[in-house]
Amino acid sequence: MSMSRRSMLTAPTVLAGSALLAGPALAQGAPQAGAAPPQAPGFYRFKLGDYTVTVINDGIARRDNPAQGFVRNATPEQVQAALRAEFLPTTHFDNTYNFTVLQTGRETILFDTGTGGLLAPTAGAMWANMQAAGIDPAQVDRIIFTHFHGDHVSGLVSRDGQARFPKAELLVPEGEWAFWRSERAAEAPRNMVANRFAPYENRVRQIKSDADLGAGIVGIPTHGHSPGHTSYGIQSGNATVMVLGDVTNHPVFNLANPGWHIIFDMDAQAAEATRRRLFDRAATDGTPIIGYHWGFPAVGRVRKQGDGYAVVPINWSMGV
Amino acid sequence: MSMSRRSMLTAPTVLAGSALLAGPALAQGAPQAGAAPPQAPGFYRFKLGDYTVTVINDGIARRDNPAQGFVRNATPEQVQAALRAEFLPTTHFDNTYNFTVLQTGRETILFDTGTGGLLAPTAGAMWANMQAAGIDPAQVDRIIFTHFHGDHVSGLVSRDGQARFPKAELLVPEGEWAFWRSERAAEAPRNMVANRFAPYENRVRQIKSDADLGAGIVGIPTHGHSPGHTSYGIQSGNATVMVLGDVTNHPVFNLANPGWHIIFDMDAQAAEATRRRLFDRAATDGTPIIGYHWGFPAVGRVRKQGDGYAVVPINWSMGV
Numbered sequence: 199m200s201m202s203r204r205s206m207l208t209a210p211t212v213l214a215g216s217a218l219l220a221g222p223a224l225a226q227g228a229p230q231a232g233a234a235p236p237q238a239p240g241f242y243r244f245k246l247g248d249y250t251v252t253v254i255n256d257g258i259a260r261r262d263n264p265a266q267g268f269v270r271n272a273t274p275e276q277v278q279a280a281l282r283a284e285f286l287p288t289t290h291f292d293n294t295y296n297f298t299v300l301q302t303g304r305e306t307i308l309f310d311t312g313t314g315g316l317l318a319p320t321a322g323a324m325w326a327n328m329q330a331a332g333i334d335p336a337q338v339d340r341i342i343f344t345h346f347h348g349d350h351v352s353g354l355v356s357r358d359g360q361a362r363f364p365k366a367e368l369l370v371p372e373g374e375w376a377f378w379r380s381e382r383a384a385e386a387p388r389n390m391v392a393n394r395f396a397p398y399e400n401r402v403r404q405i406k407s408d409a410d411l412g413a414g415i416v417g418i419p420t421h422g423h424s425p426g427h428t429s430y431g432i433q434s435g436n437a438t439v440m441v442l443g444d445v446t447n448h449p450v451f452n453l454a455n456p457g458w459h460i461i462f463d464m465d466a467q468a469a470e471a472t473r474r475r476l477f478d479r480a481a482t483d484g485t486p487i488i489g490y491h492w493g494f495p496a497v498g499r500v501r502k503q504g505d506g507y508a509v510v511p512i513n514w515s516m517g518v
Numbered sequence: 519m520s521m522s523r524r525s526m527l528t529a530p531t532v533l534a535g536s537a538l539l540a541g542p543a544l545a546q547g548a549p550q551a552g553a554a555p556p557q558a559p560g561f562y563r564f565k566l567g568d569y570t571v572t573v574i575n576d577g578i579a580r581r582d583n584p585a586q587g588f589v590r591n592a593t594p595e596q597v598q599a600a601l602r603a604e605f606l607p608t609t610h611f612d613n614t615y616n617f618t619v620l621q622t623g624r625e626t627i628l629f630d631t632g633t634g635g636l637l638a639p640t641a642g643a644m645w646a647n648m649q650a651a652g653i654d655p656a657q658v659d660r661i662i663f664t665h666f667h668g669d670h671v672s673g674l675v676s677r678d679g680q681a682r683f684p685k686a687e688l689l690v691p692e693g694e695w696a697f698w699r700s701e702r703a704a705e706a707p708r709n710m711v712a713n714r715f716a717p718y719e720n721r722v723r724q725i726k727s728d729a730d731l732g733a734g735i736v737g738i739p740t741h742g743h744s745p746g747h748t749s750y751g752i753q754s755g756n757a758t759v760m761v762l763g764d765v766t767n768h769p770v771f772n773l774a775n776p777g778w779h780i781i782f783d784m785d786a787q788a789a790e791a792t793r794r795r796l797f798d799r800a801a802t803d804g805t806p807i808i809g810y811h812w813g814f815p816a817v818g819r820v821r822k823q824g825d826g827y828a829v830v831p832i833n834w835s836m837g838v
Contacts, residue, residue, distance in 0.1 A: 236838040238559050238650065257836050285804050285819040285830050292833060323836050330558065484605050494834035499605040510605050511831060513612065514814035516577050516643050518556040 239330030240323055242495030243518045247434025249302050249414075250518065252331050255494040256295035256312035256353075257321035264291035269451060270459040270466065277451075284450045293448065295321055295349055296496040298441050298488050299331070300432060302413050305339040309430060309441045310490065311353030314362065324353060335363050342369045342411065344443030344490070345424040346378045347462065348387070351394040361397035368395070369411065372404040373426025382425075420445050420476060422469030423462065429476070431485075439486045439497075445473055447491045453477070454506045477507045486512065559650030560643055562815030563838045567754025569622050569734075570838065572651050575814040576615035576632035576673075577641035584611035589771060590779040590786065597771075604770045613768065615641055615669055616816040618761050618808050619651070620752060622733050625659040629750060629761045630810065631673030634682065644673060655683050662689045662731065664763030664810070665744040666698045667782065668707070671714040681717035688715070689731065692724040693746025740765050740796060742789030743782065749796070751805075759806045759817075765793055767811045773797070774826045797827045806832065 240255030264281065265274040265288055272280075278288045298309040315322025328335065341363060344350060356362060377383055378391040395402060405411065407419035407428040414433040421427050423444045430441040446453040447460055456473045459466035480487060480500045489496050489509070498509040560575030584601065585594040585608055592600075598608045618629040635642025648655065661683060664670060676682055697703055698711040715722060725731065727739035727748040734753040741747050743764045750761040766773040767780055776793045779786035800807060800820045809816050809829070818829040 235650075235652075237563050237836055238561050240834070240836050241558050243557050255834070255836060283821070285821075286833075292835070294833065320837075330555075332555075493831065494836075501603070501605075511813065513606075513614065514560070514575070515612070516557055516560050516575060516814075517640075 240327045240494055241331035242497065242514070243331065244497070244512075244515065245437075245518055246300075246432060246439055247414075247437040249300060249432070249434040249437075251432070251439060251488075252299040252301070252333065253296050253488055253495050253497060254299060254312065254324050254327050254331065254333070255496075256297065256324040256327070257318070258292040258294050259313075259318040259321055259349075261291045261293060263289065268460055270461060272455070272458050280450055280454060284454075286450060291448070294491055294493055294496070295324075296488070296490055296492065296494055297324070297350075297353075299328075299333055300415075301333075302434075305413065306333065306337050307413075307415070308338055308341040308363075308366070310344055310350040310443070311341060311362075313349050314353035314355065316352040316355075316357060317348055321349075336365065338363045338366045340369060341366045342415070342430060343371065343374065344420075344429060344441070345371070345427040346374050346387075346391045346394075347424065347444070348390055350443070350490070351391065354394045355397060359393065359397065366398075366401070368398050368402045369405050370402055371407050371417070371426035371428040373407060373421065374424060374428070375402070375404050375426065377425040418476075420472045422465050422467075422472040424464050427472075439488060440480070442487050442489045444490055445469075445476055446489060449489070449492060449507075449509045453500070454503070454508065456506050481507060560647045560814055561651035562817065562834070563651065564817070564832075564835065565757075565838055566620075566752060566759055567734075567757040569620060569752070569754040569757075571752070571759060571808075572619040572621070572653065573616050573808055573815050573817060574619060574632070574644055574647050574651065574653070575816075576617065576644040576647070577638075578612040578614050579633075579638040579641055579669075581611045581613060583609065588781055590781060592775070592778050600770055600774060606770060611768070614811055614813055614816070615644075616808070616810055616812065616814055617644070617670075617673075619648075619653055620735075621653075622754075625733065626653065626657050627733075627735070628658055628661040628683075628686070630664055630670040630763070631661060631682075633669050634673035634675065636672040636675075636677060637668055641669075656685065658683045658686045660689060661686045662735070662750060663691065663694065664740075664749060664761070665691070665747040666694050666707075666711045666714075667744060667764070668710055670763075670810070671711065674714045675717060679713065679717065686718075686721065688718050688722045689725050690722055691727050691737070691746035691748040693727060693741065694744060694748070695722070695724050695746070697745040738796075740792045742785050742787075742792045744784050747792075759808060760800070762807050762809045764810055765789075765796055766809060769809070769812060769827075769829045773820070773829065774824070776826050801827060 241252050243252045265277040269277050281288050295312055297312050300307040312324040313321040407417045409417045416431045418429040418431055420429045429443050432439050452458045452460055457470055463469035477500050481502045484499050486499055498511040500507045501510055561572050563572045585597040589597050601608050615632050617632050620627040632644040633641040674682060698708060727737045729737045736751045738749040738751055740749045749763050752759050772778045772780055777790055783789035797820050801822045804819050806819055818831040820827045821830055
């Protein structure tokens with residue numbers, strides 16, 4: 199074949215989705231103007247016992263030069279090698295956002311809210327993707343939070359500070375609530391959090407990180423990434439799934455290397471201990487996991503591989 | 519948390535998409551009747567240089583007891599262990615179909631055609647998925663074939679034998695054409711192939727497996743799975759992708775274990791030699807590959823792992 203070795207080697211960066219960074223380019227892939235979306239809507243749905251779970255993709259944010267400064271305790275060469283082993287570019291990293299919607303038949307429950315379009319021009323696809331999936335923000339009954347970092351809570355409000363989920367009750371881990379309202383939190387993120395929760399003031403309920411929330415939902419304490427970080431298990435019949443939150447970022451970093459401390463882990467030692475404990479169990483149990491920063495559809499299981507873990511993605515099913 | 523170890527262990531089978539086998543169940547996931555599709559349409563689009571590539575999912579066919587008889591030269595225990603290592607059920611295997619559409623700006627080109635809905639009640643989603651992606655069968659200019667097994671050629675015709683692609687020219691590997699029209703082929707598949715190609719009689723062009731087809735498309739001889747099996751490289755600018763066909767089935771079988779001979783490999787020794795040669799190179803080059811029977815979106819790269827290879831899926835991008 200006529201393809202040169204050089205052209206093969208340059209190919210990986212071409213598929214990295216750079217067109218997403220240029221707004222108008224989103225439409226370029228459509229074969230006929232107005233006839234079809236350039237990309238399939240970013241939701242993925244599966245049955246969980248009697249429940250329906252939908253993963254909603256909210257787009258990405260790009261970070262330049264991920265080998266510099268993103269992992270505190272690995273050298274740039276180590277990070278570059280890890281990226282290359284996954285055929286990822288070393289010049290930039292596209293961090294993906296995916297949150298979870300649970301429909302029990304009685305309630306519609308969100309786990310986290312995405313960026314809401316407030317954080318990066320390349321994120322905020324959640325509104326279109328929720329609409330495509332038939333999920334109306336006005337019908338959301340509860341929103342359960344893993345933690346309060348901006349990419350998890352910003353979907354709560356519009357740019358002018360109005361509540362996006364007019365009837366939702368918010369369930370927040372008490373350790374997270376306490377921290378982000380205290381002066382232990384730096385001023386800018388503290389103000390961000392206050393802004394996001396402001397229009398919900400009378401609808402916030404604090405929960406313990408190991409709480410049984412009913413409807414088969416239980417908290418799993420996973421502190422470290424943030425002071426009150428909490429994952430959740432959902433069970434219906436014999437079926438279970440774990441909503442992970444940010445126990446790991448993209449698997450290439452601190453799932454493949456659970457000892458790596460990324461800059462977003464607020465207590466790096468606790469975050470590492472949490473990771474190792476949680477994934478040791480998940481690798482044995484085969485629990486399906488939804489990873490907030492895993493590649494969409496972001497559902498997979500974890501197995502031991504080398505000194506760390508790897509994600510085994512589920513087989514996409516057209517059925518639900 | 520209250521989930522028992524037993525319930526965690528039973529979870530993997532719950533996500534295996536069994537609802538797809540029951541037609542009416544396809545609608546159960548919709549939160550409001552008629553308001554949203556139960557699942558996102560199964561197409562995935564990406565830019566390849568100046569071109570647009572769309573992977574179309576056609577659904578699945580289920581095979582019971584994949585550990586018995588599907589791999590000729592591995593024991594049931596070995597196959598079960600491989601399935602379990604990927605958290606796949608051992609009771610059944612859902613074989614996925616994905617074909618490729620290339621839009622160059624001048625031409626719309628298909629690589630293979632899917633099942634057309636003629637082979638299994640759980641396959642045939644291709645028509646809805648093509649429509650969702652804005653790809654009109656009437657506008658397809660060329661169809662290039664990897665080989666003539668039923669799941670690759672049946673989309674050519676409707677159940678009553680009419681051409682589904684009214685203006686398409688068909689490009690067929692000459693070794694494949696010769697074999698399936700000769701008495702070396704068993705009668706039933708020979709008749710199936712004759713039926714699929716019948717309405718295109720004057721629009722079939724035989725090509726050599728290493729032909730340069732123009733528009734950056736080149737044949738890659740990959741005989742073994744079938745006598746004339748051919749993969750294709752597509753290049754635009756510096757970007758490349760390989761349309762693999764059936765050099766492997768699902769990665770859990772003969773990509774992880776390139777020495778395994780599945781029952782569909784017509785010349786098992788040649789198929790194995792082809793696999794090892796092709797993936798040795800792809801693991802070095804990092805060439806993006808579209809695998810016909812890989813989990814949707816079926817785009818990834820291959821790396822060496824253990825005694826075989828593993829697929830590294832691309833990161834799904836909402837951008838195109």
